Amino acid sequence: MSESQYQSVMRGCLDNLPSLNSRLVRIFISSTFTDTREERNLLLESVYPKLKTYCKEKHGLDFQLVDMRWGVPSDATNDHQATNLCREEIYNCQKLSTGPNFVTFLNQKYGYKPLQTAINVAEFETLLSALRESGREVTQLLTWFKRDDNNVPPMYVLQPISSVISGYKEMENKEAQQQWDRIYNELRDSLKFASQQCFDKGLITKDVKHKYFMSVTEDEIFNGILNFPGDPTEHCLCFVRIIEDLEKNLHHPKAWRFIDMIQENKVDEESQQILSSLRDEKINQKLKDFSITKTQIKWSNKDGVSSEDHKTYLESFAATFFDSVVNLIDKAVQREQRLNQDDAYIEVLQHATMAVDRCAMFHGREDILDSVGKYLTSDISEPLVLYGQSGCGKTSIVAQVAKQVPLIYHKNAVVVLRFLGTSPDSSNLWKLLRSLSDQISVCYNKDKKLIPDDLEGLKSYFLQLLECATPSNPLVILLDSLDQLSAEHKAHRLNWLPPKLPKNVHMILSAYTEARDIISMLKLVFLSKSFISVPVFSAQLSTDVLKSWLKMKNRTLTSEQFNIVEDVFRQCSLPLFVKLIFDQVLAWKSYTPLSECRLESTVQNSIQELLSQLEKKHGPILVSRAMAYVTASSTGISEVELEDLLSLDDIVLTAVFEIHVPPFRRIPPLLWVRIRHDISQYLVDKEVDTVRVFFWYHRQFFEASEARYLKNADFSKGIHSLMADYYLGIWHGVKKPFTYSRLQMTKLGLNKAESEEDRKVAAQPLIFQQGTGKIPTRYNKRKLNRLPYHLHMAGRRNDLYDKCLFNYIWLNTKLEATSVSSVLLDYIRYEENKSPVHKALKAAQSTLNRFPQTLAAEISGRLLAVQSSMKSLVEMEFLKDSLSACARTTHLVPYQPCYTIPSDALICSIEHPTIPVNSMQVIISENSKSLVTLTVHNEVITWDITSGEMEKTTVLSTPNGEKLNVMHRGIGSENVIVGTTYQKQSNPIFIMDLRSGNIESSLIMEKNYPAVGFIDDLKLDITSKLILITVLGQAADVYDKFSGKLLQEFNIITDQVVVLGNGEMVLYHTRQSNIYSIHSLESFLLLHQFSTEQTPKGLFMGEKTPVGCVLVSGSPAAHIIDLDPKSSKFGEPVSKIYIPKESELQLARIYGDKCLLITADKLILWDIKTNKQKMVFTIPQSVKPDRKVLNFEGILTPDLQYLVATYEEYILIWSVGTGKLLQTLQPMKTLLERVMLSPDGQFIICMFRSNNAIMIWNLLSVVKEADSYRPLSMDRSARYVSVALSGTSALARSTSGNEFISIDVLSGRVQCSLSRKYSAMEPKVTPDGNYAMLRSYDEEKCIKIWNMQSGQMESELPLSGMQVKHYISSFDSKKALIVVENDITRIVTLKIYSVPSGGLIREILVGRFRITEAFFADKDKYIVLSTEFIKGEDDVDMAVKVYETESASLVYELPDIHPESPQPVVCGDKLILAIQKNQRQEEGKGEQKWKLIVFDLGENRISFTSNNIPEVKLKFGNIGRYGIDRYRWVYDLKKGVKSHHFDSEEVYQKEASGRLTTPKVSADEKFAIWVHPEGHMLKLGSIALGQIVGVCPLHSIPMNLSITPQNIILIGCEDGRIMLVQLVNETEQNLTNTIMDILNRSKVQVQKVKNDLPGKDKKERKKDVERTNVQLSNVKKSKSKTCTVL
Secondary structure, eight states, rough: OHHHHHHHHHHTTEEEEEEEOOSSEEEEEESSSGGGHHHHIIIIIHHHHHHHHHHHIIIEEEEEEESSSSSHHHHHHTTTTTHHHHHHHHHHHHHHOSSSSSSOOOOOOOOOOOOSSEEEHHHHHHHHHHHHHHTTTHHHHHHHHETTTSSSSOEEEEOOGTTTTTTOOTTTOOHHHHHHHHHHHHHHHHHHHHHHHHHTTTSSSSHHTTTTOOHHHHHHHHHIIIIIIIIGGGTEEEEEEEEESSSTTTTTTGGGGSOOEETTTEEEEEHHHHHHIIIIIIIIHHOOGGEEEEEEEEOOOTTTTTTTTHHHHHHHHHHHHHHHHHHHHHHHHTTTTTHOHHHHHHHHHHHHHHHHHHHTTTTOOHHHHHHHHHHHSSSSOOOEEEESSTTTSHHHHHHHHHHHHOOOOOOTOOEEEEEEEESSSGGGGOOOOHHHHHHHHTTTOOOGGGOOOSSSHHHHHHHHHHGOSSSSEEEEEEEEGGGSSSSSGGGGOOTOOOOOOTTEEEEEEEEETTTHHHHHHHHHHOGGGGGGEEEOOOOOHHHHHHHHHHHHBOOOOHHHHHHHHHHHHOOOOOOOHHHHHHHHHHTOOTTGGGGGGOSSSSHHHHHHHHHHHHHHOHHHHHHHHHHHHHHHTTBBOOHHHHHHHHHHHHHHHHTTTTTOOOSSSSOOHHHHHHHHHHHHHGGEEETTTEEEEESSSSHHHHHHHHHHHHHHHHHHHHHHHHHHHHHTTTTTSSSEEEEOOOHHHHHTTTTEEEEEEEEEOOOOOOEEOOOOOTTTOOEOHHHHHHHHHHHHHOOOOIIIEEEEEEOOOHHHHHHHOOHHHHHHHHHHTTTOTTHHHHHHHHHHHHHHHHHHGGHHHHHHHHHHHGGGGGGSSHHHHHHHHHHHHHIIIEEESSSOOSOOOOOTTTEEOOTTTOOOTTTEEEETTTTTTEEEOOTTTEEEEEETTOOOOOOEEEEEEOOOOOOOOEEEETTSEEEEEEEEOOOOOOEEEEETTTTTTOEEEEEOOOEEEEEESGGEEEEEEEEESSSEEETTTTTTEEEEEOOOOOOEOOOOOOOEEEEETTEEEEEEEEETTSEEEEEETTTTOEEEEESSSOOOOEEOOTOOOOEEEEEEEEESSSEEEEOOOTTTTTTTTEEEEETOOOOOOOOEETTTTTEEESSEEEEEEEETTTTTTEEEOOOOGGGSSSSSSOOOOEEEEETTEEEEEEETEEEEEETTTTOOOEEEOOOOSSEEEEEOOTTOOOEEEEEEESSSSSSEEEEEHHHHHHHOOOOOOOOSOOOOOOOOTTEEEEEEEEETSOOOOEEEETEEEEEEEOOOOBBSSEEEEOOSSSEEEEEEEOSSOOEEEEEEOOEEEEEEEOTTTTEEEEEOOOOHHHHEEEEEEEETOOOEEEEEEEEOOOEEEEEEEESSSSSEEEEEETTTTTEEEEEEOOOOSSSSSEEEEEEEEEOOEEEEEEEBBBBTEEEEEETOSSEEEEEEEEEEEOTTOOOOEEEEEEETTTTTTEEEEEEEOOOOEEEOOSSSSEETTTTTTETTTTTTTEEEEEETTTTTTTTTTTTTOOOETTSSSSSSEEEETTTEEEEETTTTTEEEEEEEOOOSOOOEEEETTEEEHHEEEESSSEEEEEETTTTOHHHHHHHHHHHHHHHHHHHHHHHHTTTOOHHHHHHHHHHHHHHHHHHHHHHHHHHOOO
């Protein structure tokens, strides 16, 4: 295809369209049948299945064979349509097939010669004259050929056999069949004779004469090869087999099968002569030698051609056939590679082809086309909407508009056309926007790589692309049937449509009136003048259209027939109905009796009549089940799938093969071909799941077929069940049992009815081809999307669970092939949205969108906690498979439940990296359906509150790159105003519509405010006409909303601004005063001023109530102010509130005549009317902290039923009516920053102080549901986790400083909590894990030794907090080394104490040095100190001093050591790693040179040096070769080099701030682990490969990271969780045991948590605890054994 042709298609031109790519190899097989039985059987049995597999796996193509020679029913002979059907199928193969489309087996038999089914009147009468002149009888011809004057010009039509021979269709009526054979020969001889006579006289041409001599095989070859418009060598093959000694064996009873014979032992020379010309001359001229395969064989006395005697020939034939077909396929794929891979081209061409089909029959509607033309030539900036009832013809109008755009608007216009729902890329919003963006990008030369993959980015980018249109290349977008777009991604909210179109862009939309929600939404967004109602046809117009269509088909009707048509048009005149009537009357002949010219008067009845006629013609069983499969598919079915399904359906096959049993138990292709021929105009081809499928072209056909064929529940389940079995692939390569009918048994002489046979159906793997390099993975999307649907509809719940919803391989494959949204939708569609799996997936949605490879961790890390409540074994197996997948794919397995198990109350948790931490810029829409967030990248993201899905991302571009950080919603409107505090150069303002997410205007305000200090200082308000900008303490200004012009500067230094009424007034409070002033926003004049007795704390008021509440600073008093401008007391206090025994009121909220007052620990509901206290809600003591409260606020629901309060990290909910506390919810173990209620009161939205998560809860569900299981957690963020060197125990400290928990690492549970009386720094745990040392801040006894098992303090060391510089444990865990510096003399002493008694063992005087590092070495034999002695300003002595522990003597001193560098290579080892000053310094350079050394304490020498120096300290395992630094550089100590850098391409934004946790190396030093704080991911790298091999989501900011010798990874998280993750090597033999240990440990651990829950009887709880402790002990023992193995 040339570039100009390609561009023509992409620009929407409907002229001279190329063929539609079909993703299908479709080959028509032509032969004379009887002589090719062995070859055909061989192909059916072995070659075709291989070709199916090759096409699907290698190229993603379906393979279909069209063989019209076997299984032909009597009906096909009866109506003489076989030849016409063959021609149609040849054309279809040529149109659809990729590569080969026609194969002929042309041997020594010419074959059957059919009668002409219709003959032109002039030609027929010429033939009659010739017969009469020759004295021949013509009665037979006139009996069988009737003149049809409804054809223009008239034709003589061959009559159906049964219309003359009444018993012909009765299978047992041999006499009738013999009668027809005799008549056929007479008719054929008469026509041959007459045509020869006429030719001899020059009355007809040679070609016309040849029609009456031609066999059906030659007719096929003529259409398939000889008359092929292209190069037949690229698409056609010919196989010629000559039996050399055939004529010597004419006496054989089966010789007639292989050659044409007139009578016994006599060859039909006429046929042989024609065959020779065809085979040896005509075909050779069209096909090259490599397209023709010729073979010679000898006759077999068994059957002529025998599988036994001709085994070698048949094997060679099969191999040649396969190779030849594959060669043509491969070449075609290579030729079409660009277009095959261009999804946009395929999509555009598909819709253009459909438009051409619709335009071909378009008639009338001039008034609507005229209105559309006026719209296109106008400057209207809104889309135009066409709407009308189903079947009114909207689609045809849209198609005609697309065709006329170049004529009525602009010849260079780009036309983007989509008939929504007719293709996969037009059925789903994400795919639609991607497809539209692809096409527009091509047409306007934009890089397609810039198109975002995420839906939100797509919405924004699509709107940006509209700006590409120019006056010389305008853009017209036509989207037909918005109602056919799936509701996924909230597509029906239509917020992806531009409310205002850029210049040179027009958009035409259509929808049917029954889709009320869509029509309502359109009318809400667009003006009424933008709508055109599409009426149904009038009766007269219906008749005119019908006549026009008949004329196009060279047909007409008799006057009586027209009367019948006009009568039904008076009852119904929908365009769809007109089309149905047209298709029916098209078959009426002028001689058709009026009694048979019956028409229904409604669309549905007409469709039912059509289906009834199909059943009569093709058999009720075949039609009903074929239509059932098509309809049950719900979205479309491919012909390959339908043929396979019918071949698996023994009810169909028994009916079809009642008399004749073919060699293979498959449905003959001809049967479906005949049915499709009769209803082709009601089916539409489209591409679904990368497969070409067909489906009903209009919803009315689907509804009618569903009502007719799937109404019976049991029948429907059976159909869906067979379809499910097909997609399961259970019959691929497997013999399916069946039962012969009695009649078949009699015919075949069988004694046994039961049998089985391979049906040769397609394989159904989940993945057809695994991706390698540049070759993408090819998924079986048909199976992934259709199997769960059919299992669900079949009522096969167990299979649905086992094969799909609770099958890890299925789930992972579907996630890779589609999206998280598609996966989640399955659980909703199939009624499993309450399952733990759905909850886990929903909670992990944000992470899985970015990191789908974390699926196994997300699933297992949550489901471990709910295994005891799992319904069935399949769920348990699903959990095991998820754990195994973790081990095999990422090496990281949750050691126990490590994520919060979401409750039904939690709708979603939005975790998006661009949302800032503790973001306050969150707004909820008035309709409670959406919320918007402002990101750090100047984007406004719209989210669906009910699902947490992104709906839209709007990019706001500022002129100088200013960061936008302020966002407010307009009073009583859906407008959002966005601005910035960074205004040194300009003051950009954006106004958005919350409903659509679109930018209404972007302004640069006339004035900017460069001195804005904090975000809270800038207040933005918006009314219908004005923008108010208030900078607290600086300015109070008013601007024009549409231009940004400054209208008014109020001379007020204010600290509060409130817009009153409907934006008519504004209230300001003058800073440091008790004066409030109210100004008009029309005249800007002062309307009123009032003051309070004391300095106010602030004025609070409700959005919809003209009442304000002024709180007084430092007082429990408040004043209610009337702010109703229509009131006589406007601006005056109407009552005073006084709350005794309270020091100060903190906040107030107004709700109608109720006021909610907030004190230090109470919420008071005050009745404004009665001026009395109504209810008091007190914060329970259990949630109060032992420090100052940082966050306390309350909100009432709109119906005043519930009070929702946020208190520190808790959400508390009370009943307003009873005052009862209903629920206490702790969303995270971190402080809440803000809690909001949706306007309808259904949803609680909460944000947090130290992370960027946004949680959305269903309020009523929170009230009803108790808090769910939480994993191992602390009350505050887990700041430190100190792990014992043995790996058995750990001590964690939270950010509160006085919260410590001791963790038994092997059992994964809390051993005990330490007393909260003491606050301490980072804890130190002894290597054996039995004791911990804590250092408090300023006590005289600052070092305390605690028992890790009991939680009791063992001893206190008498050391002042100011003196202690370092404190460490010995390797044997029996000693503690404390580095003490005298706070006066600065002399350092080492003090060694006994652990746990705290007794002083010895002291070592060091001197006046600064000690930077201290540790034991060589198993406590030595103490190593890194020292500094400052001599002068630039003169410092740096050295490592080594003391012998027992003798306290200095045994070695290593000079010139960098003070921060010394470290043990392996803990307790004798090797010390350090950086030493290099004595050789380059001359003329002031830079200090250093070298890396390893000092061996055992040999008292430097054993290794390197000039390749790590920037910071390294973390080693237990071997001492590989270490890793905090920047993820891996250092090979043996070679002295940096070996590689993990995550080198990523930007770790927190490195500079020092919050990045230090990476670690596993004990065997095979793996490195580190965390990404921005992505909240644990990552695992293979040191040998230098590659990341695993990731594990954290769902929180990581604060620390450790790994034990048992390869248990501990991560302390900001949300209080302490995650335990097992590092598992996939080669580990005992993986099954490891998984079982994890399952058992988690089950016991969850039970332990449940035992601790309130509400249980004490005795019962005690028994549970004892039983659980025994189980924990057993698990721990099991783990210890595993650890020994490791």
